Amino acid sequence: xxxxxxxxxxxxxxxxxxxxxxxxxxxxxxxxxxxxxxxxxxxxxxxxxxxxxxxxxxxxxxxxxxxxxxxxxxxxxxxxxxxxxxxxxxxxxxxxxxxxxxxxxxxxxxxxxxxxxxxxxxxxxxxxxxxxxxxxxxxxxxxxxxxxxxxxxxxxxxxxxxxxxxxxxxxxxxxxxxxxxxxxxxxxxxxxxxxxxxxxxxxxxxxxxxxxxxxxxxxxxxxxxxxxxxxxxxxxxxxxxxxxxxxxxxxxxxxxxxxxxxxxxxxxxxxxxxxxxxxxxxxxxxxxxxxxxxxxxxxxxxxxxxxxxxxxxxxxxxxxxxxxxxxxxxxxxxxxxxxxxxxxxxxxxxxxxxxxxxxxxxxxxxxxxxxxxxxxxxxxxxxxxxxxxxxxxxxxxxxxxxxxxxxxxxxxxxxxxxxxxxxxxxxxxxxxxxxxxxxxxxxxxxxxxxxxxxxxxxxxxxxxxxxxxxxxxxxxxxxxxxxxxxxxxxxxxxxxx
Amino acid sequence: xxxxxxxxxxxxxxxxxxxxxxxxxxxxxxxxxxxxxxxxxxxxxxxxxxxxxxxxxxxxxxxxxxxxxxxxxxxxxxxxxxxxxxxxxxxxxxxxxxxxxxxxxxxxxxxxxxxxxxxxxxxxxxxxxxxxxxxxxxxxxxxxxxxxxxxxxxxxxxxxxxx
Numbered sequence: 001x002x003x004x005x006x007x008x009x010x011x012x013x014x015x016x017x018x019x020x021x022x023x024x025x026x027x028x029x030x031x032x033x034x035x036x037x038x039x040x041x042x043x044x045x046x047x048x049x050x051x052x053x054x055x056x057x058x059x060x061x062x063x064x065x066x067x068x069x070x071x072x073x074x075x076x077x078x079x080x081x082x083x084x085x086x087x088x089x090x091x092x093x094x095x096x097x098x099x100x101x102x103x104x105x106x107x108x109x110x111x112x113x114x115x116x117x118x119x120x121x122x123x124x125x126x127x128x129x130x131x132x133x134x135x136x137x138x139x140x141x142x143x144x145x146x147x148x149x150x151x152x153x154x155x156x157x158x159x160x161x162x163x164x165x166x167x168x169x170x171x172x173x174x175x176x177x178x179x180x181x182x183x184x185x186x187x188x189x190x191x192x193x194x195x196x197x198x199x200x201x202x203x204x205x206x207x208x209x210x211x212x213x214x215x216x217x218x219x220x221x222x223x224x225x226x227x228x229x230x231x232x233x234x235x236x237x238x239x240x241x242x243x244x245x246x247x248x249x250x251x252x253x254x255x256x257x258x259x260x261x262x263x264x265x266x267x268x269x270x271x272x273x274x275x276x277x278x279x280x281x282x283x284x285x286x287x288x289x290x291x292x293x294x295x296x297x298x299x300x301x302x303x304x305x306x307x308x309x310x311x312x313x314x315x316x317x318x319x320x321x322x323x324x325x326x327x328x329x330x331x332x333x334x335x336x337x338x339x340x341x342x343x344x345x346x347x348x349x350x351x352x353x354x355x356x357x358x359x360x361x362x363x364x365x366x367x368x369x370x371x372x373x374x375x376x377x378x379x380x381x382x383x384x385x386x387x388x389x390x391x392x393x394x395x396x397x398x399x400x401x402x403x404x405x406x407x408x409x410x411x412x413x414x415x416x417x418x419x420x421x422x423x424x425x426x427x428x429x430x431x432x433x434x435x436x437x438x439x440x441x442x443x444x445x446x447x448x449x450x451x452x453x454x455x456x457x458x459x460x461x462x463x464x465x466x467x468x469x470x471x472x473x474x475x476x477x478x479x480x481x482x483x484x485x486x487x488x489x490x491x492x493x494x495x496x497x
Numbered sequence: 498x499x500x501x502x503x504x505x506x507x508x509x510x511x512x513x514x515x516x517x518x519x520x521x522x523x524x525x526x527x528x529x530x531x532x533x534x535x536x537x538x539x540x541x542x543x544x545x546x547x548x549x550x551x552x553x554x555x556x557x558x559x560x561x562x563x564x565x566x567x568x569x570x571x572x573x574x575x576x577x578x579x580x581x582x583x584x585x586x587x588x589x590x591x592x593x594x595x596x597x598x599x600x601x602x603x604x605x606x607x608x609x610x611x612x613x614x615x616x617x618x619x620x621x622x623x624x625x626x627x628x629x630x631x632x633x634x635x636x637x638x639x640x641x642x643x644x645x646x647x648x649x650x651x652x653x654x655x656x657x658x659x660x
Contacts, residue, residue: 353619359553416560456502461563463520464541
């Protein structure tokens with residue numbers, strides 16, 4: 001069979017570029033990586049057949065430059081462009097520009113991106129289609145006084161959301177009228193900086209809510225399927241940290257209702273390709289449309305783990321114009337899968353991003369463990385991009401087995417040189433409330449606010465470390481200073497080695 | 498060798514002995530043996546059992562991964578005891594980034610946890626908070642400025658001391 005495409009360019013970096021290349025290799029599709037100056041030595045560059053430099057470290061002139069990306073595609077003869085997630089993945093302008101250049105964009109058409117990227121318009125469209133939405137305000141009048149009046153009408157607390165954008169940037173919970181002015185200013189500032197638009201949406205903030213989402217896939221021939229749901233309730237700063245499928249909160253009847261609402265939303269959006277419809281689930285189990293992500297989701301591997309499907313492959317088939325051969329009743333879910341996102345950030349220090357150089361790396365492996373990583377030893381983690389380093393995914397016959405595997409996988413994940421959230425991930429999946437499936441979006445604040453006291457290694461570890469360095473089993477790393485071991489006194493080691 | 502782990506200091510001496518190594522850690526004697534696995538990975542046999550550990554060096558900083566936990570230690574060298582260079586009331590930039598807002602001025606009284614300034618990195622606004630109660634003695638940066646990690650940003654005198 002001829003490949004779906006001869007050659008595909010991934011307009012992205014890090015783990016997602018590496019992941020898309022994997023499927024391409026399997027399908028006999030040639031691969032092109034692009035990279036900024038900061039990513040010259042990055043892992044995704046090495047894992048492609050070809051790599052093209054597209055600009056400086058700042059994303060605006062590299063990974064966000066439509067012109068540079070199209071030039072790279074032309075130079076290499078790529079037929080299709082996969083946008084990954086983040087960057088231009090939800091840009092209608094990019095999707096249109098790719099099509100206008102005579103290439104295939106792996107994702108929905110530009111107008112679908114524009115509709116769903118405008119949270120106001122998306123909310124109105126969904127409400128009209130009968131998909132449930134939260135009490136809120138999605139109007140055009142953005143004056144402070146109007147927003148204040150609408151917030152009073154909806155009732156405190158409310159959540160401010162930039163109408164353009166995602167990833168939690170610019171979102172603020174406002175608990176009372178006194179906080180509204182400063183929250184409006186901060187949200188608008190962040191929204192303007194990140195998305196170029198100050199327009200805000202206001203919705204009731206539901207305490208102890210869950211985040212559940214439906215994976216859909218649609219072709220150009222009218223077929224829309226759902227591939228089950230994912231629960232992504234464990235978040236910090238509105239960004240997901242731990243995701244799983246199936247959701248421990250749903251019984252079969254509610255699951256069906258949710259997934260059918262997802263399909264309805266995708267149809268109302270005129271969707272094509274793989275996409276995700278996000279819902280908020282209130283403590284009373286009612287769910288409300290949040291937004292639709294018109295791209296592959298970071299957490300897509302958990303769906304792949306339980307369904308056995310390759311979502312990138314489905315995206316490529318749809319992009320090539322093929323009809324989905326899969327039927328809804330053939331989509332089966334087996335067992336349970338969990339994903340943990342490893343971030344370069346410091347949970348003991350307000351989650352501050354923590355750039356640096358990865359000096360040493362060891363990723364877990366074993367039955368039921370998958371690691372999607374863009375890292376390698378020596379990788380530079382820079383301030384220019386998202387702090388996501390890698391994703392650890394475990395599968396088990398049931399939730400306890402998947403959880404046990406995750407606990408073990410995290411214990412065997414080693415990243416030295418940059419501060420990561422690994423200790424927090426462990427604390428989450430080892431927490432009794434996680435085992436009980438009692439998840440909500442305030443989980444981290446509720447259960448893990450108490451910072452673990454800074455501990456020091458036990459004496460035998462200190463002794464072993466000093467011995468290992470002294471014996472010259474040294475790990476790679478910058479040696480800017482002369483080796484202090486040369487000046488060790490009578491205890492000096494290594495005479496015989 | 499002296500290694501600092503937070504506030505704690507470890508005085509360590511290691512020597513070869515029959516069948517392995519002998520170590521003194523803050524006066525405590527330990528026997529162990531070591532087998533290299535690969536670059537940056539060793540197996541240690543000690544009284545408590547067997548442990549595979551990972552380590553890496555970056556100048557004076559030594560990173561250790563032991564029994565599922567990462568540690569960051571700093572070699573304390575003679576002549577390098579500049580621990581008092583910045584006192585507990587000094588706020589340093591924890592990462593490179595751009596100062597997007599300065600919320601305090603010299604002479605202002607602050608409480609531990611108050612937002613002092615905002616640094617933008619990785620597209621997120623990060624609030625930097627007062628490490629203790631006190632009075633702002635100095636503000637070394639202004640909005641819009643790029644800062645490198647370790648750069649002194651704000652200094653705070655202990656409550657009462659400067660008032």
